[in-house]
Structures are given as structure tokens and as C-alpha cells.
Amino acid sequence: MTDSNPTSPEMTDKDRLAAEHALRLLEGEELITARGLMASDPAFAAAVADWEEKLAPLYDGASGTVPPPAVWARIEAELARPARSAASANVVALQRRVRRWQIASVLSAAAAVALAFFAFPGTKPAPAEPTAPLMANIPIADTPLRLAVTYLPERSEMLVSASGLTADGVHDHELWLVTPDDGAKSLGVVVPGEQRRVAVDAALTRHINDGAQMVLTREPLGGAPKGQDAGPVVAQGTFVQI
């Protein structure tokens, strides 16, 4: 065999990784690399989707199996369940509304960028205040990355940690607080790879409570243009009391 190179010349490392990720062959470091690329490299994500689409017809000849009727009953029950499903159905509804809303952003993207950026006061104990801090973890779809948001009520400040995210140079991500009455309110553009401290407008703080929803949208650089619809929702999260 003359082919000493395990990959063919026309397949770059990234092509190969896309195929391997589509097949879900990877573990460990390579898996982390692939997931990172899924989040940050649209060409890579498209290559994975292309492999998935091309491989899927392999299922054509494979036998199907009718599931027992109980499964559909459980699906219906889960979708109808008041507690969790009200929350999840709510999130779905909110996601859709966010996309359609003409969003009047309270904090313009420019203002968000101008917000003071300080080091995170890591070990400083939170003073006992009327309300305890709230936390939200926002997992980014299909990646192990998450955005961590902590709200400190006594300071009306949020700590937004996007330390695992990388900038793609084409998009920014904007965080929105979903309010029951006025739709989504911008909490500013997320700075990839940084942890920052953001002052929250007084008009918004009353909406930040246990169970409050946030969504993260993908926007052009600088954030959603004023007067236009927000971009696609890429992640969502809920504040919980800690």
C-alpha cells in the first residue's frame, strides 16, 4: 500500500473532524475541539450538517419498530404537564415572540459596550441583602459551552461570564431579559471570552426574579440594529435563587 497518509490528500484536518463529529466517533479533546468549532465556525457546522444529511439515507433499509402506545401518551402528558411544561412551553412561546418583536432596547449596544468592566470580585462574600443573588446558566446549543449570569440585587449588577466563547468576527451575541409585559429587553452584547460586570437599568431590575427568563440571540456585530427584529435565539436560561 503506497498510501502512508491516513487521510487522503483532499481531506483537510477540518474536513475529517467534521465527518468524525457527524458520526459521533470522537471523545475527549477532539470532541471538545469539534464542539467548539460547531459554535464558532459556521463552515464547520455546515460541513457536519452536510455529512449528516448524506449519511442519513443509510437508515432507508433499516427496519422500523412501532413503539408502544404508552410512549405517545407520555409525550402528550409531558407537553401538557403544568409545572415543568408550562415553563418549557412558555420558553418556546417566548422564543418565538422574541423573534417577532420589534425590540426597543433599553440599553443600546453602544451603551452596553461602554459599560464599566471590572475584575470579578471572586471570593468576596455577598452581603446579606434583601434578596439573595440569582444565577442563570445558559447552555449554548450543541456545545459544552455555557454563559453564566449572576445577578446581584443589592448592586443592581449582573456578572456575565462568557469565558468559553470565542468571537467569529461576523456575529455578536446579545442577551435579553424576557419581561411579561414589554417583551424582550436587551441586557447588552456579550463579550466572548470575558467576564464582565453590567449595570442593570432600574426599569429592568423588577423583572429579574426567580424564574425570570433570558434568551441569547445571534446578531450582527454591535448587536441587534435599532428598530429591527432580534436575530435567531441560540440559547436560553432561567434565573434561579441561589
Add this chain to the structure above:
Amino acid sequence: MSDADLAREELKAAIARLADGDRSALEFIYQATSAKLFGICLRILGTRDDAEDALQDVYVSLWRSADRYDPARASPISWLATFARNRAIDRLRSGKVQSGAVPVDEAMEISDETPLADEQLEVQQSNAQVHHCIETLEERQRDAIRTAFFHGATYAELAETQGVPLGTMKSWVRRGLAKLKRCLEA
């Protein structure tokens, strides 16, 4: 329009309705696709209990993710199959599976009653290039890729099953994938 075309268009339309928040569309999608997707979950998870949990998760998640389907890009049944496969593999690897590894054969013996709708959805795809291309691979390459595809095996699991070093398995699969890519693009 053939029956197969019609079935695909109906499924596309149902996914679009679901993305618009019409929950009743989910039942249509379930009727048309659950046997296929249950088969996919069974092969990956190995037991009926785990596959039923996974199937439930697939359709509940679909309700939230239907708007991620791009009809211009993928056939609806391919997209749904991939969606189910990925959810089932995530489940397999997240430790949510309770029963552990059980011979897949047990799951495979279950009756084969693919409903008509599923068959119609497949007619158009049965000539897909991948069927031809996969046959052009060496047997060990083909077996490894098929096992990874159908059972959700990782490189390490493939190597262990075949009793070969990890590097050897990676090399087989990578050669196979490169050849597959050339053939698929030909």
C-alpha cells in the same frame, strides 16, 4: 406528485406548523415517523425501556427545536433521523441509560412493522449515493463506519470490539471516510 413526494411535503409542512407553535402537528409527525425513529433509538440504546425514554425525549425536544429545520437544506426524514440519532447518542453517553449495554440483537428481534408512511418517505432516498458509495469501501472500513452510524460507537469502542489498537481503527475509518467523501462528491 408521487405518493413519496406527497408524504415528504406533508411532513415538511407539519414540521413548519410545529415550528409555528401548532402542537397538533406533532401527532402527525409522530404517526408518520415514530417507527423509524424508534428503530434508530433501539439500535443505539439496545433496550426497549431506554429506547422508549429516548423516543419520548426526541419528540418533546422536537417541539422545541422544530424551527431549526431548514427545508431548503435537508429532507425532512433525514433531518428527523439525524435529530433522533444525535439525541439517542447523547443519552447513551450522558449516563442516563439505566439498563447498561444489552445485546442489540434482543432489540432487533422486535417486530418489523414499518408503517406505509415511512416506506413512502424512503422511496425517494433509496437511490441515495451513500448506498452505492459505502459498498465501494473495504470491508473493515465499511463495517466500522456502519457500526458507528447505527450503534453510536466511538473510535475507542470500535477498536475494542475489533480488538485492534485505537490508531489502527482511526486509520481504517479515516481512509473510509476520505473514500466515501470522494465518492459522494463524484
